[in-house]
Amino acid sequence: MSYPKRLAGLATIDSFIVFLSIYVSFLLLNPTPGIIQSKTLLISALTIFVAHHVTASFYGLYKKAWAYASVGELKAIIKSVTITIAVVSVVQLIGVQHIYFRALMITWMLHLMLIGGSRFVWRMYRDSKVKRTNGEFKPTMVVGAGQAGTMVVRQMNQNPENGLKPIVFVDDDRTKQQLDIYGVNVAGGLKDIPRLVKEHQIENIVIAIPSMPKMDTAELTKLCIDTGARTQTIPRIEDLMTGKVSVNDIRDVKIEDLLGREEVELDMKAIADKLENKTILVTGAGGSIGSEICRQVMRFQPKKLVLVGHGENSIYLIDRELKGMGQNTEIIPVIADVQDRNRIFDIISELAPDVIYHAAAHKHVPLMEANPFEAVKNNIFGTKNVAEAADTFGVGYFVLVSTDKAVNPPNVMGATKRFAEMVVQNLAKTSNTKFAAVRFGNVLGSRGSVVPLFKKQIAAGGPVTVTDERMTRYFMTIPEASRLVIQAGTLASGGEVFVLDMGEPVKITDLARNLIKLSGYEVEDIGIAYSGIRPGEKLYEELLDTSEIQQEQVFPKIHIGRATPIAESEQLYVLSTLSTMKEEELKLTLISLANRKIPESPSKSLTKV
Template identity: 55%
Template sequence: MNLQNKLWYAFLVDSIIVFTSVYISTVSLFPISEVFTLPLFVISTTLIISHHVFAHFYKMYKRAWEYASVGELIIIFKAVTFSIIVAALCQFLFMEDVFFRVLASTWMIQIFLISGSRFSWRFFKDHGVFGNRKSLKPTLIVGAGSAGTLVARQLKYNKDSGLEPVAFIDDDKRKQNLDIMCLPVVGGIDSLAENVQKLGIDTIVIAIPSLNKKELNKIYKECLSTNATTQMMPMFEDLVTGKVSVNEIRNVEIRDLLGRPAVNLDTAAIENFVRDEVILVTGAGGSIGSEICRQLSNYQPSQIVLLGHGENSIYAIEMELRSSYGSEIEFTTEIADIKDREKLFSIMKHYRPKAVFHAAAHKHVPLMERNPEEAITNNIFGTRNVAEAADAGDVETFVMISSDKAVNPTSVMGASKKIAEMFVQNLDKKSNTRFVAVRFGNVLGSRGSVIPLFKEQIRKGGPITITHPEMERFFMTIPEASKLVLQASSLAQGGEIFVLDMGEPVKILDLAKNLLRLSGLSEDDIGIEFTGMRPGEKLYEELLNDYEVRDEQIYPKIYIGKSTKVNVEEVMELVQACWSADKDVIRETLLSIANQTPSTVPALEKSHVAII
């Protein structure tokens, strides 16, 4: 029924109710012989007109009555009361008589019938009278707090979700055995499996946004002991920004199970740094580079220059950003290779960006082991080209994306990142541009991460391949990594290496098992095989060298420590000299340079290592 039809329906129903209430009141208060001598038509007409005047005044015909509550009942009370008073005044002025008993009885009957007509709409919606209730899945909500009741209310109102809430689970003893929104709180987490079986639950919805990752893991394991599907309410951040609505329940994802809380950053500082400025991002089509562009767009720079080598990926992120922010921000694309030094200098001088985020790099460890010369030309010399072009273009801040593999590197990729860090730190000493680097661990969902590989192996029926059962890695999400990069730009004084304190490392084997469970499978369905460690791989990753000592806190979760530098000119000469040598010689040279310590190289002046 469209809005216009609803309005006329409500108007007609109210008119019938008013006339009926006058007739019932008259018949019940006067003998039948006297009923027809009373001015029923005049009384009814007066009441109908006055009622509709006040109904429009209180916007009774513009309310969504399927969500009616006490507030709507008060509106009905006011509209009916004032219409009765006005009718009484009209009778006194024009008829010189007021039928008080008729009006009083009419007042009570009108409130009862009009309220009933309106609240019946909510009753029909809440109880699915006009829908197919058989298709709704019995749902257990974990968490009877404000978030849980919000989910329950939305699922009750919106039957399109296909879920029917039947009970709550909550560890709060004060709530157990009580009813909330007419739904019982049937017990704590330890009784979850029992209640799923007893109530015939099809779906479990976890609705506790304050859960830390360890608590979520505990609840999720309890859910896995049942045959029910486990889902979660959307994140409050997505609800507030309008990306999703409460009833859009989502599946539990691997990022939800990481044992590390999200990082709180100083968004005001980032906005002050970015707003109305020109920003350039290299590797803008990659996983990290494209997310940096998305995050930057939230802070309204005047222009973002998307620089990348792959035209398809650059086109994709350009179209996405134009669709979301095209009316507010200018997006410019530059197809360029960071090895093309001349073009980089031309681009920097043309756009004069305030900040450069350097995300372009070769990151795949085994590929760089087999092609070490490419790690040199792209990761080292490419970084040098971008950095020196930024210096020549009077860029205010240059942020290089590094890796935890740059710490005590055992791979060509890690060594190339470490040497690139050395270069930008050295350039910071003699440039007006502030040069900093940011180290991350592994990024969930990036094209080179294990998650897409495991998902593809699961899709094909397995097996999942892992190099070693004790292999551990630090993990973070792409948005968190990108926010860290932006925070680094706003905090940069020059020469720092920013490192995210990413909590406890995650075993790759546990990650694979969680992915299997999230896919509704087990190790019996999809096998797990160990293939042996690959060249350049480490069993454990690190975030800091032993001599990068934490010193003082400068920001929540940010510390300053000490590092050492080498003679970068000599380092770059060594790198240049070995570039055309045998692959094994290149590999050995890079690792030798990158693993120099204070005991093997003269320590220069203090620099910074900041841990977020």
């Protein structure tokens, strides 16, 4: 119903109610035909009519959504009716020098009951109509009987189309246990979740404790997932309260929620000083990390953002997305391959970036093991091209996106990334450009990562393939990885390797089990198959070698290590001979150098050139 029609309808109903209330009250006290024509009654009726509509408008009685009426709306009705009766009493005193207290008291009660009843009857009607057209409601448990949880239950009751029926609360606050809130019993604490799920045949669990630390939330989430019920969580409580989101925005728990790690908070001022109104260049801008770096950088309103990548479709997509943000930043998409040295030098010379984030890389371990020369060309020579261009044209800061696979690497991919770090570190010794590298663990949801693969296998009915039951990896989210890259640019003084404190490594088998349960299946339904370690893989990853570790954090949750590069002369010799090596020799040389297992003096290297 449109607002004008709704306003007209409510005003008509209210007009009938106010006249009815005052006429009935006078007739109850003086049930004679003559009272209808009383001058006092006529004056009082006209006064209550005008006063009611004025106060009703003032308190917004014609604008409220009465299907969601509660205590606040009731207070507004009481205030409006009371002030209306007070105005009538003043008019009676002035007009007839007498206040009819008993009649006005009855009028007040009738007025309040009828106005309130006319509003709340819609609420009662809507609540009584709680039914689904496509089946029964899903019995739902709400974890947390605080402000967020009670709001979730209330919205579930008011939004039956969501198909969720709150059956039980759980909360560790003993003062709330066994109480009923909005008709839902607080049946126990968090430890009682498995038992209550079975007792009440719960199909859906909503975690509604937004203030809980992430580590505790992760443990709670695992407990809920293990019950077999679909597990969901709520948006931020402030968004629920302000109406930005509703119960419709309750989302399924994601695998990221199980990491149990607080996100890194940025030093916004330091980053703004480096990025605001500057020219920023991102290589690999169409990739998972590169595109997220671009999104994060846009928050700081750079003058120009240069998107460099060799995949035209991925660059097109991120270009359109960023331009759709409606900011004043000039977005410059550039199709180029970092292996093309002349092209890279031309781009950096022409656009003169202040900061470069180098995210372009080949990162798939088995593929690079089978194609080592491509890994060398992209990860080593591509990095060398961009880094040396940054040095040549005086770029202020250069940040290399590296990997935990660069630590003691047994594979080509990790070895090429460690070699790329050494290229950057050696340049940092003499360059005016501030060079740094940032090492990540595995990034959840990035292209080529294990999570999308597992999801496809689950969707296909299984089994989920894990290489080894003992295998562990560090994990982080794409936004976390991108924030670390950006923050590293503000901390760099030259040659550092930055590492995020990523907590404990995660067993890949546990990750697979959790993903299966998050998808609504039991592990037995999908199955987990162990395929054996692939060429170049390690059972576990390290973020820093023991010789590189510095315990002190240079920024909350960010450590720094000074990984030692090989001698520049040796680096030059290796770079000059890589293209002439056979595949096995190439692999052996790269892995040995990355692990510092070739004790070779600079003089000996020079003689080989």
